[in-house]
Amino acid sequence: MTSSEHVTPVHAHIPKVGTLVGVWATLVVFTVITALVATVNLGEFNVVVALIIAVTKASLVAWIFMGVRHTTSLTKLFVVAGLVWLGIMILITASDYTSRTWTYQAQPWATNPAGGKSR
Amino acid sequence: MATIAHGTPEIAAEEVNYLNVEHGWKSWLFTTDHKRIAVLYLISITLMFFLGGLMAVLFRINLLEPEGIFSAETYNRLFSMHGIIMVFFFLVPSIPATLANFLIPIMVGAKDLAFPRVNLLSWYIYVIGAFLTMYAVIRGGVDTGWTFYAPYSSTYSNSYVLAAAFGVFTAGFSSILTGLNFIVTVHKMRAPGMSWSRLPLFVWSNYATGLIQVLGTPVLAIVLLLLAFERIAHVGIFDPNIGGDPILFQHLFWFYSHPAVYIMILPGMGVISEIVSCFSRKRVFGYNFVAFSSMAIAVLSFVVWGHHMFLTGQSMYTSLAFSFLSMMVAVPSAIKVFNWTATMYKGSVSFDTPMLYAFGFIGLFTIGGLTGLHLATLGTDIALHGTYFIVAHFHYVMVGGMVMAFMGGLHFWWPKITGRMYPEAWSKFAALIVFVGFNLTFFPQFVLGYLGMPRRYHAYPPEFQALNVLSSAGASILGVGYLIPMIYMIWSLKKGPKVGPNPWGAAGLEWQIQSPPTTFNFDETPIVTEEAYNYGPLEEVIG
Amino acid sequence: MAETIAPIGHEVGAADTHLRHHFATPAQQMDAATLGMWTFLITEVLFFGGMFTAYAIYRGIYPAAFASTSEYMNVKIGATNTIVLICSSLTMAMAVRSAQLSKRASLIKYLIATMIFGTAFLVIKGFEYHAKWVEHLVPGFNFAFPEHPEFVHNAQILFFLYFCMTGMHALHMVVGLGLLSYLLIQGSRRVFHANYYAPVEMIGLYWHFVDIVWIFLFPLLYLIGHWHL
Numbered sequence: 001m002t003s004s005e006h007v008t009p010v011h012a013h014i015p016k017v018g019t020l021v022g023v024w025a026t027l028v029v030f031t032v033i034t035a036l037v038a039t040v041n042l043g044e045f046n047v048v049v050a051l052i053i054a055v056t057k058a059s060l061v062a063w064i065f066m067g068v069r070h071t072t073s074l075t076k077l078f079v080v081a082g083l084v085w086l087g088i089m090i091l092i093t094a095s096d097y098t099s100r101t102w103t104y105q106a107q108p109w110a111t112n113p114a115g116g117k118s119r
Numbered sequence: 120m121a122t123i124a125h126g127t128p129e130i131a132a133e134e135v136n137y138l139n140v141e142h143g144w145k146s147w148l149f150t151t152d153h154k155r156i157a158v159l160y161l162i163s164i165t166l167m168f169f170l171g172g173l174m175a176v177l178f179r180i181n182l183l184e185p186e187g188i189f190s191a192e193t194y195n196r197l198f199s200m201h202g203i204i205m206v207f208f209f210l211v212p213s214i215p216a217t218l219a220n221f222l223i224p225i226m227v228g229a230k231d232l233a234f235p236r237v238n239l240l241s242w243y244i245y246v247i248g249a250f251l252t253m254y255a256v257i258r259g260g261v262d263t264g265w266t267f268y269a270p271y272s273s274t275y276s277n278s279y280v281l282a283a284a285f286g287v288f289t290a291g292f293s294s295i296l297t298g299l300n301f302i303v304t305v306h307k308m309r310a311p312g313m314s315w316s317r318l319p320l321f322v323w324s325n326y327a328t329g330l331i332q333v334l335g336t337p338v339l340a341i342v343l344l345l346l347a348f349e350r351i352a353h354v355g356i357f358d359p360n361i362g363g364d365p366i367l368f369q370h371l372f373w374f375y376s377h378p379a380v381y382i383m384i385l386p387g388m389g390v391i392s393e394i395v396s397c398f399s400r401k402r403v404f405g406y407n408f409v410a411f412s413s414m415a416i417a418v419l420s421f422v423v424w425g426h427h428m429f430l431t432g433q434s435m436y437t438s439l440a441f442s443f444l445s446m447m448v449a450v451p452s453a454i455k456v457f458n459w460t461a462t463m464y465k466g467s468v469s470f471d472t473p474m475l476y477a478f479g480f481i482g483l484f485t486i487g488g489l490t491g492l493h494l495a496t497l498g499t500d501i502a503l504h505g506t507y508f509i510v511a512h513f514h515y516v517m518v519g520g521m522v523m524a525f526m527g528g529l530h531f532w533w534p535k536i537t538g539r540m541y542p543e544a545w546s547k548f549a550a551l552i553v554f555v556g557f558n559l560t561f562f563p564q565f566v567l568g569y570l571g572m573p574r575r576y577h578a579y580p581p582e583f584q585a586l587n588v589l590s591s592a593g594a595s596i597l598g599v600g601y602l603i604p605m606i607y608m609i610w611s612l613k614k615g616p617k618v619g620p621n622p623w624g625a626a627g628l629e630w631q632i633q634s635p636p637t638t639f640n641f642d643e644t645p646i647v648t649e650e651a652y653n654y655g656p657l658e659e660v661i662g
Numbered sequence: 663m664a665e666t667i668a669p670i671g672h673e674v675g676a677a678d679t680h681l682r683h684h685f686a687t688p689a690q691q692m693d694a695a696t697l698g699m700w701t702f703l704i705t706e707v708l709f710f711g712g713m714f715t716a717y718a719i720y721r722g723i724y725p726a727a728f729a730s731t732s733e734y735m736n737v738k739i740g741a742t743n744t745i746v747l748i749c750s751s752l753t754m755a756m757a758v759r760s761a762q763l764s765k766r767a768s769l770i771k772y773l774i775a776t777m778i779f780g781t782a783f784l785v786i787k788g789f790e791y792h793a794k795w796v797e798h799l800v801p802g803f804n805f806a807f808p809e810h811p812e813f814v815h816n817a818q819i820l821f822f823l824y825f826c827m828t829g830m831h832a833l834h835m836v837v838g839l840g841l842l843s844y845l846l847i848q849g850s851r852r853v854f855h856a857n858y859y860a861p862v863e864m865i866g867l868y869w870h871f872v873d874i875v876w877i878f879l880f881p882l883l884y885l886i887g888h889w890h891l
Contacts, residue, residue: 012762012856015755024752028745031880035741038885050881058874065755066870067863072693074306075700082704085334086711088421090718092437093370096425097719099434224684231684233694299701307694308684337705341712345826352802354822356716361815367719371712644686 013070023064030057136538136635151235152638157221158536159242164209164217165605167249170256171204176598179591185584187577194577195262196278200255202265203283207290208249210521211379214386215297215332216245218528219325221536223301225629226319228310228647230639233303241296244289252286255279264575266376269357269368273349280350284343291336291343294382298332301325312647319627319651320409324389327413331378331385331420339375342368366431373424381420383517384484385413387524388455391477394527395459397625398474399466402652405458412451419448429500438497445495452488456481471623472546476527479554483519487512490565505575508568514561526553526604533608534622538635539615545607553600559593626653677857692860699864703871706834710875713827717882720819727816732887734799735824736790740884743786744876750779751873758866761849761859769849769862776869777842780835787832791825800825824883831879834872841865 034053038046062068068079133139137154147155178197181188189197220238224231232238255261261283263272272280305318305326346368348354355361357368396403403409425433425441459481468474490512494500503509534540563586568574572583579587621630628645629636685691721728757772798806801822807814845862848854854862 012859014762015759017756017759020752020755020759024748027748027751031741031744031748034881034885035737038737038881046885047881050885054878054881057877061751061870061874061877065751066867071696071700075697078697078700078704082334082707085421085704086707086714089338089374089708089711090715092422092425092440093367093374093715093719094722095440096366096370096434096437097723099436100432102434102436104435229684233684234698235684237698295705299698299705302701303694303698306697307690333701333705334708337709338712341709345712345716348802348822348826354801355815355818356822361818362724363819364719367716371715374712639683 013067015064015067019064023060027057027060134633135637136633137638138538138635140638149239151231151239153224153232153235153238154221154536154636154638156238156242157217160212160216160220160245163242163246163249164212167204167208168601170253171201171209172598172601174198174201174204175594179594181577182579182587183584183591185579185581185587189577191577192262195264195575196260198575199262199264200260200283203252203261203287204256205517206265206379206383207287208245208252210383210517211290211294212245212297213383213521213525214390214528215301215325215328215382216241216293218390218525218532219301219321219328219386220297222532222629223304223322223325224308225632225636225640226322226627227305227308228313228628228641228645229304229308230641232300233308234300237296238300241293241300244296245293248286248289248291248293250286251289252283255282255286258282266372267343267346268372269346269349269365270359273346273357273368274353281347284347288340288343291340294332295336298329298336301329302333305329310645310647314647316406316410317647317649317651318410319389320392320403320406320413321386321389323410323413324385324392327417328382328385330417331382334421335375335378335382338371339379342371342375345371366428366433369428369431370424373427374421377424377427378417378420380513380517381416383521384452385416387480387521387528388413388452390524390528390531391459391480392455393625393627394473394477394531395462396652396654397531397623398469398471398477399463400654401462401466402650402654403458404461404464405454406651408454409458412454415451416448419444419451423448423495426495426500429497430504442495442497446492449488449492449495452484456485456488470547472541472543472550473527473531475547475550476523476530479550479557480520480523480527483515483523483557487515487517487519490515503568505573506568507564507572507574510574511561511564511568514564519557519561523553523557526550529604529608531623532629533611534618535629535634535636537612537615538617539611540618540622541604541611541615542607545603549600549603549607552596552603556593556595556597556600560590560597561593563587563589563593626651677855679857680853680860688857695860695864696867699867703867706871706875710827710830713823713830714878714882717823717827720816720823721882721886724813724816724819727810727813728820729887730810730813731817731820731824732885734794734797735884735886736793737884739786739790740880743783744880746779746783746786747873747876750776750783751870753779754866754869757845758859758863761854761862762856764855766849766852766854769854770846773842773846773849777839777846780839780842784832784835784839787828794821794825827879827883831872831875834875838865838869838872841868 030053034050037049037053040046042049062079068076137152147159150156150159174197177189178194178201181194181197187194220232258279261267261272261276261278261280263276263278263280267280267284272284305322309318345356349357349363355363357363357365359365392403392409423441423445425437426445429438429442459477490508494503494509494512530541530546567583567586567590570583572579618634620633622634623630628647631645632640679688679691681688681691685694753772753775757769757776760766760768760772794800795804798804799821801818805814805818805821807817810817842865845854845865848861
């Protein structure tokens with residue numbers, strides 16, 4: 001109905017309807033897949049697969065729906081930085097819990113300083 | 120001692136500026152002018168500073184006697200409220216919400232910040248947070264320490280934890296919005312020709328501070344929220360009885376609160392760069408190093424938080440990593456100190472009040488920073504954690520550092536903000552009093568900590584009394600040192616000599632517009648063609 | 663700020679770009695708004711991130727207890743809600759597109775659709791919460807775990823995180839609905855067109871972000887232990 005040739009949009013990248021619907025369909029399919037995969041017992045890998053699918057879905061939403069593919073490098077950097085910071089918080093905190101039970105074995109040279117043979 | 124002569128004002132009639140362009144309370148409470156908002160913040164944080172200072176006076180009185188004067192309960196509330204008010208309602212907003220709010224748009228050549236209404240909203244949010252916290256104070260305060268550690272805060276404390284936590288939660292959003300505004304302004308509002316490498320270092324510092332505010336403060340918000348749920352409904356998330364981990368509280372709390380201490384120093388470092396450059400009549404030595412050190416501090420500050428948790432049962436291996444990284448984060452700060460010193464070398468140094476505060480900063484911050492290394496070292500921290508050594512360390516960096524920088528910056532830009540000059544003799548005297556009072560208050564605390572006196576105790580063994588009395592005496596001198604500027608600065612608003620655009624002969628866009636500036640700062644958008652700190656030979660000051 | 667009407671289908675050369683005085687060009691204003699919204703979304707990443715961290719830690723140390731909660735999570739409802747939100751993201755993206763093309767009727771239509779999906783999500787969530795209440799699974803109020811008494815404490819932590827994370831998400835949805843109502847009102851006043859659609863796009867970014875949070879909440883909270891069809 002409206003032609004856009006006589007407007008001068010700021011710098012709009014207008015997505016195609018087909019692209020948006022395609023992303024929507026992909027997201028729905030992935031949702032079904034992730035729910036179905038969860039019925040199979042893969043042990044530790046259940047959460048890995050679930051997260052890979054979730055990351056894929058989130059990336060599609062960000063890249064296409066949120067328009068990250070058309071944004072400036074600065075915006076892309078900001079998105080990555082936010083995720084990196086989240087990663088820092090989770091990974092370093094987790095490292096505490098993971099390594100709390102590690103035991104420390106003193107080396108012989110540390111416990112026998114005087115008169116011991118050097119290794 | 121050379122002093123730059125103040126320019127003779129040639130203003131006959133009162134020119135229109137952001138202060139007199141409109142009158143009435145509505146024009147202030149509904150303003151979107153970043154300069155007016157900066158003034159609103161200045162009044163608010165000054166009030167909070169004196170409230171927090173009053174707490175300090177009271178508990179330093181308590182510490183005159185080994186058995187204490189107040190009850191332990193009261194003492195605990197006093198130091199906790201002192202910490203909460205000073206950290207969240209004074210230091211975190213201090214330079215960013217006042218000086219940076221005022222100066223950043225001018226320094227980048229813009230008419231305002233990117234989001235002026237968000238700026239006003241951040242002040243309103245701050246005021247709401249302050250009222251919530253003052254409600255907690257009036258009802259008796261909290262006794263958990265400013266750190267709100269679970270499970271004491273969540274389960275056992277009888278004090279007004281929720282009100283205080285909610286107040287801090289609210290103030291956090293004010294901080295986030297300020298940081299967000301600065302980040303977008305510096306990226307998107309720079310005038311033509313104002314490249315990143317031509318920005319004043321004050322802008323770099325506050326930009327880095329904004330990054331920390333945006334990335335760290337949300338985690339404070341969520342951890343306080345989790346604490347509130349635990350306190351209200353005993354859901355168990357930090358309750359060891361059901362498998363919750365109080366250390367998780369500390370991880371989340373310090374993930375913000377360590378970077379927060381860099382929010383509480385970086386802007387001060389930015390001020391020092393400006394002052395040292397102006398009063399050495401020389402560009403800052405190693406501009407790139409100083410600029411990148413601000414960014415390095417912002418990034419590294421997020422990976423060292425565990426050094427607050429060495430004695431909690433945190434994994435030894437994680438502690439080792441945090442210890443190493445904490446040593447690393449000292450490096451960029453040291454780089455700045457070297458560069459400021461090199462700036463003064465072969466410069467034409469004058470000893471105006473802002474420069475006196477800058478000297479104080481450099482010396483006291485260095486002491487504070489070096490003692491931070493004592494604490495970053497795992498072995499020594501085991502002995503020093505929880506003692507007055509820590510209290511002395513952080514007061515050296517925050518008060519000897521940041522507050523000195525704030526006072527220096529306030530004096531340096533006072534003529535720009537108000538159009539008036541303060542009395543130089545009184546200001547120098549006050550600076551001296553602050554320096555003497557500060558050292559008398561906090562140096563004995565290093566010794567006390569070394570000797571083993573624990574912090575957060577209302578009573579102490581009698582052999583520590585002499586040092587405590589020295590410290591309390593120093594505190595009263597320090598208090599006087601802060602009151603004197605209050606008096607003469609308010610006096611100067613009406614009686615101080617009026618000044619022209621550039622009383623210091625300083626470089627920078629803010630010194631090329633009138634004092635005080637107009638509402639939109641520039642008549643025409645400036646076009647920047649020169650590097651920052653373009654000081655030539657010492658010339659006749661333009662009035 | 664004057665709102666000039668930009669009639670659809672006519673010349674829009676003089677359409678109001680709502681340029682604020684401190685910006686030099688509409689492009690600069692749009693750039694600043696976009697960066698500002700993304701910066702805000704980063705703060706939201708860290709905000710929700712705190713809860714995700716707590717979740718990750720506790721799941722790491724109590725894997726069996728967390729797995730035992732899976733039979734109480736209604737995967738069908740969770741999956742349905744996920745698809746509802748994905749649909750709302752599509753309609754939101756279509757709404758932004760409509761604004762970019764000055765298609766006012768489409769904009770209104772897609773905004774309403776988005777709000778319907780968002781409301782549906784919240785209604786379904788409401789039923790879900792009610793079911794949890796009836797089953798005595800609300801920590802701090804009526805929590806009981808009779809079928810696996812050895813996990814009662816640690817499961818309580820998971821259920822708290824479940825309510826906290828989905829509750830915070832739901833709160834963001836409610837705020838989102840409020841923002842969409844604002845867009846609906848402004849949109850019906852012909853405020854948005856190809857030369858000015860920043861609020862639609864920015865609120866769209868917010869809405870998609872809330873969808874992304876749910877995309878992670880669904881597998882982490884509902885698909886812990888494996889379930890049977």
